[in-house]
Amino acid sequence: MFRLVALFAALAAPASAETFDVLLGGTRIGTMESTAALFRTTLDNTPLGVADGVSEATLAPRRTEAGAAVTQYLFRNHERAVSVLFDGAEVTGVEIDPPSEATAASDPATLAAPVSDPVTGLWRIVQGSDCPQSFRLYDGRRVTEGRVTARTETAEGTVCALDYRVVAGPGHVSPFRFRQIDIDLTYAAGTLRRIDISAGIFGVGLVRN
Numbered sequence: 001m002f003r004l005v006a007l008f009a010a011l012a013a014p015a016s017a018e019t020f021d022v023l024l025g026g027t028r029i030g031t032m033e034s035t036a037a038l039f040r041t042t043l044d045n046t047p048l049g050v051a052d053g054v055s056e057a058t059l060a061p062r063r064t065e066a067g068a069a070v071t072q073y074l075f076r077n078h079e080r081a082v083s084v085l086f087d088g089a090e091v092t093g094v095e096i097d098p099p100s101e102a103t104a105a106s107d108p109a110t111l112a113a114p115v116s117d118p119v120t121g122l123w124r125i126v127q128g129s130d131c132p133q134s135f136r137l138y139d140g141r142r143v144t145e146g147r148v149t150a151r152t153e154t155a156e157g158t159v160c161a162l163d164y165r166v167v168a169g170p171g172h173v174s175p176f177r178f179r180q181i182d183i184d185l186t187y188a189a190g191t192l193r194r195i196d197i198s199a200g201i202f203g204v205g206l207v208r209n
């Protein structure tokens with residue numbers, strides 16, 4: 001479950017980054033930072049240190065060998081490095097190191113609909129003022145979809161219940177391989193204040209600083 005937070009991962013963020021504390025129960029176990037071009041998750045206080053580490057992702061402009069302008073999504077953690085080239089909502093190339101970490105969904109030819117990168121997908125949620133629109137994300141190994149299923153007004157603010165599913169490729173967090181994850185987004189005064197993530201008996205919270 002700790003690595004589920006790596007859906008929200010990245011490079012050292014500039015001062016303008018939006019930052020969240022990652023909580024397990026009432027204990028802070030790390031931080032998450034997000035900007036329009038990167039996101040980073042640092043876990044440094046997980047129980048017995050079993051999930052401590054950094055996951056990071058960036059976006060940067062690139063040119064292909066043919067000279068075409070594309071955007072490179074680059075993800076790194078202790079298990080793998082993934083590079084995906086996006087031409088708008090179309091994927092034009094995927095490279096994964098080590099190659100054994102590639103999946104059936106790593107072939108761009110298998111993608112049947114437009115997709116966005118996870119950095120952009122998270123940033124739209126973090127910068128939003130209310131429930132987000134449905135989205136479809138691709139990280140080089142899997143395709144995921146998210147849609148709001150309920151919007152509730154509470155004493156804390158507006159809570160958006162987000163149904164997040166893996167629709168192609170492996171589920172999240174080995175060996176559990178979660179394919180359906182419940183996410184609650186709490187907005188107050190037009191700002192995302194909290195993200196609660198749960199799958200099975202596991203759950204973490206991200207609270208905005």
